[in-house]
Amino acid sequence: MFRSRTRALAAAGGPALSVVLALAAAPAAASPPAPAKDGPIAGFTAKSAQWQRRYERLLSAVPSARTARDLDAELAREPALATTTGDRNRVGRIVARLRSYGLRPEVRTYYAYLSMPERVRVEMTAPRRRTLPVKEKRRPWQEFYDEVIPSHNGMSPSGDVRGEVVYANYGRPEDFALLARNGVSVKGKIVLVRYGAVFRGIKPREAARRGARAVLIYSDPADDGSARGPVYPAGPWRASDGIQRGSIAQIQLAAGDPQTPGWPSVKGARRVPPSEAPMLKGLIPTTPISYGAAEPLLRALKGEEVPKEWQGGLPFTYRFGPGGTRAHLDLKNTFEVRPLWDVIVRIPGSEHPEQEVMLGAHHDSWAYGSSDNLSGTENVLQVGRALGTLLKKGWRPKRTVSWPRGTARSTGCSAPPSTPSSARTCSATPSPT
Numbered sequence: 001m002f003r004s005r006t007r008a009l010a011a012a013g014g015p016a017l018s019v020v021l022a023l024a025a026a027p028a029a030a031s032p033p034a035p036a037k038d039g040p041i042a043g044f045t046a047k048s049a050q051w052q053r054r055y056e057r058l059l060s061a062v063p064s065a066r067t068a069r070d071l072d073a074e075l076a077r078e079p080a081l082a083t084t085t086g087d088r089n090r091v092g093r094i095v096a097r098l099r100s101y102g103l104r105p106e107v108r109t110y111y112a113y114l115s116m117p118e119r120v121r122v123e124m125t126a127p128r129r130r131t132l133p134v135k136e137k138r139r140p141w142q143e144f145y146d147e148v149i150p151s152h153n154g155m156s157p158s159g160d161v162r163g164e165v166v167y168a169n170y171g172r173p174e175d176f177a178l179l180a181r182n183g184v185s186v187k188g189k190i191v192l193v194r195y196g197a198v199f200r201g202i203k204p205r206e207a208a209r210r211g212a213r214a215v216l217i218y219s220d221p222a223d224d225g226s227a228r229g230p231v232y233p234a235g236p237w238r239a240s241d242g243i244q245r246g247s248i249a250q251i252q253l254a255a256g257d258p259q260t261p262g263w264p265s266v267k268g269a270r271r272v273p274p275s276e277a278p279m280l281k282g283l284i285p286t287t288p289i290s291y292g293a294a295e296p297l298l299r300a301l302k303g304e305e306v307p308k309e310w311q312g313g314l315p316f317t318y319r320f321g322p323g324g325t326r327a328h329l330d331l332k333n334t335f336e337v338r339p340l341w342d343v344i345v346r347i348p349g350s351e352h353p354e355q356e357v358m359l360g361a362h363h364d365s366w367a368y369g370s371s372d373n374l375s376g377t378e379n380v381l382q383v384g385r386a387l388g389t390l391l392k393k394g395w396r397p398k399r400t401v402s403w404p405r406g407t408a409r410s411t412g413c414s415a416p417p418s419t420p421s422s423a424r425t426c427s428a429t430p431s432p433t
């Protein structure tokens with residue numbers, strides 16, 4: 001049983017689509033789809049179990065794969081970075097859908113301190129000079145391609161850094177410890193690390209603690225790419241030009257809007273200076289690149305061979321460095337407080353309105369967002385469609401059901417504060433369908 005009411009608030013971590021949905025008609029809620037048989041349910045009376053089974057069947061009959069594809073084609077048509085016109089357009093489409101289901105969505109505005117890339121330049125300067133790509137190539141089916149931002153790690157400081165490159169595996173504390181045991185220092189260096197194993201924000205923090213000046217993060221094909229199977233668009237794995245965008249804000253210290261840690265980022269809210277924001281502590285210039293861009297940097301590295309567990313999926317022997325490879329990272333990121341939008345839907349409970357069952361996902365995306373997180377948005381919308389159908393049949397939840405649907409892209413790969421943070425892949429390539 002719920003003991004207190006949880007407010008459906010999305011702090012300025014990002015916009016969310018929310019629906020507070022009271023699905024349970026009894027003390028325990030069963031998970032759809034409904035079982036094939038009408039047997040007893042633990043914790044339910046016979047009468048309540050019969051009621052529960054009936055509405056599970058009705059609810060699970062509504063969502064469909066065709067609707068999911070239609071939603072994805074509509075919502076992933078244009079990029080929707082938090083606070084941008086594309087995101088606002090997506091909010092409008094979500095609101096229209098929810099209203100068509102017979103629900104009453106409300107849009108709430110929050111104000112978050114966010115970063116945007118103004119200039120991103122990554123070069124290999126030795127053993128030869130080569131400008132590296134900072135954006136995916138355009139696919140024939142992509143619209144609004146010019147609105148896709150270049151490679152960006154949200155909340156990264158700006159900087160113009162030149163130096164030798166050192167490969168540090170996943171950038172974990174134990175990886176830097178292994179480098180030290182092998183006599184390799186990252187002080188004054190540009191550290192090249194691969195995505196995975198730990199949250200991306202840990203990587204620049206650990207590099208900075210050891211004196212590194214900048215960080216490049218790439219997705220190795222052994223983790224997410226050609227070594228795993230067919231790559232996009234032929235398969236689900238990351239193509240050689242795919243870039244995983246995402247925030248490096250220190251979400252283990254705080255969440256949401258960096259300037260309002262622990263309280264809603266509404267208009268007029270008290271704000272801490274960026275220099276005092278826990279989420280922004282200990283960072284150095286950082287940007288993501290593709291494994292196609294990382295390949296020449298790794299291939300030219302000198303030094304000792306890495307241990308077997310550090311070897312990635314590119315077709316040559318990985319080495320620690322330094323030596324052989326030098327790079328230049330030139331980042332200019334702008335920071336400002338910007339408005340973002342949450343979509344809220346509430347279905348009041350008939351018996352326990354103070355108790356809320358919440359279902360939510362973020363509606364913004366670093367680029368087109370078919371996977372992250374329109375897959376979540378579309379599921380929430382399908383549940384909303386199903387609940388709207390039940391409401392028309394006379395169903396009412398005993399507890400309040402709510403959807404908080406929000407955006408938090410540039411402060412953390414976005415979700416309302418009630419949603420646990422997780423690693424998310426944010427590539428600019430949408431589904432071709």
